[in-house]
Amino acid sequence: QRLVATSRMIRGDAKVVCFTAVPLRELPQLRSFRSHLARWDFEPYGICIRRDWLQNRGGSPVCYGDNALWESLGNELRPFFQVRTSTSRRSGRVADWSIEQEWRHLGDVDLRELPTDAGLVFVPSQEAAEQVAMISRWPVTVVGS
Numbered sequence: 042q043r044l045v046a047t048s049r050m051i052r053g054d055a056k057v058v059c060f061t062a063v064p065l066r067e068l069p070q071l072r073s074f075r076s077h078l079a080r081w082d083f084e085p086y087g088i089c090i091r092r093d094w095l096q097n098r099g100g101s102p103v104c105y106g107d108n109a110l111w112e113s114l115g116n117e118l119r120p121f122f123q124v125r126t127s128t129s130r131r132s133g134r135v136a137d138w139s140i141e142q143e144w145r146h147l148g149d150v151d152l153r154e155l156p157t158d159a160g161l162v163f164v165p166s167q168e169a170a171e172q173v174a175m176i177s178r179w180p181v182t183v184v185g186s
Contacts, residue, residue, distance in 0.1 A: 044150040052111065055120035058150045062102070062142035065089060065163060065184055071140065085165035088152070088179070094159040095146060103143040121145050155179075 046056035061083075063071060072083040092100075104110070104118065105125040114122055123143055128135050152160070160179035164170050167183055174181045 042152040044152065046146070046148050046150075051120070052122060052124070053119045055147060057120055057145040057147055060090065060095065060100070060144040060146070062092070062144055063140075065182075068163075068184060085163075085184070086169070087163050089161040089163065090150075090155060091159040092144075094155065095144065095150075098146065098150070100144050100146040103145055105139045120147055 044058045046058050048054050048056045051057055061068075061071075068083050068087075069085070072085070101121050103121055103123040104114075105123050107125065111119070111122055111124075123138055125139050126135050126137050157178055162173055162177050162179050162181045163184045164173055164181060165184065170181045170183050
């Protein structure tokens with residue numbers, strides 16, 4: 042019942058939990074395989090957390106920018122920095138990370154503190170929804186692909 046913070050893939054050494062503000066119905070379009078990480082971004086299962094609940098616990102939107110912006114930020118803001126674009130060494134494709142509308146929370150997020158009305162679990166099928174609903178204290182919804 043805890044989202045564990047990590048500094049993996051985060052510039053600097055701050056441990057954070059990452060979220061997105063992309064509307065739930067748009068998440069399937071963001072799902073893509075990241076070959077350099079050997080994993081998918083935007084899994085078909087997840088939990089939505091009410092923004093005000095997260096914000097009241099220190100969650101904040103990411104500031105997208107370049108190296109000059111990173112250098113200008115104080116240590117307290119650096120955990121909330123994300124480079125706006127990067128170019129793949131293999132394909133030369135440019136990724137615009139700002140489409141993720143990322144938010145971050147410093148440290149672990151304890152889901153035991155998340156009220157029933159502040160969370161929503163999403164799954165890819167009705168069958169999965171029926172199974173997850175048996176163990177979830179939050180509502181469960183199906184998000185199509």
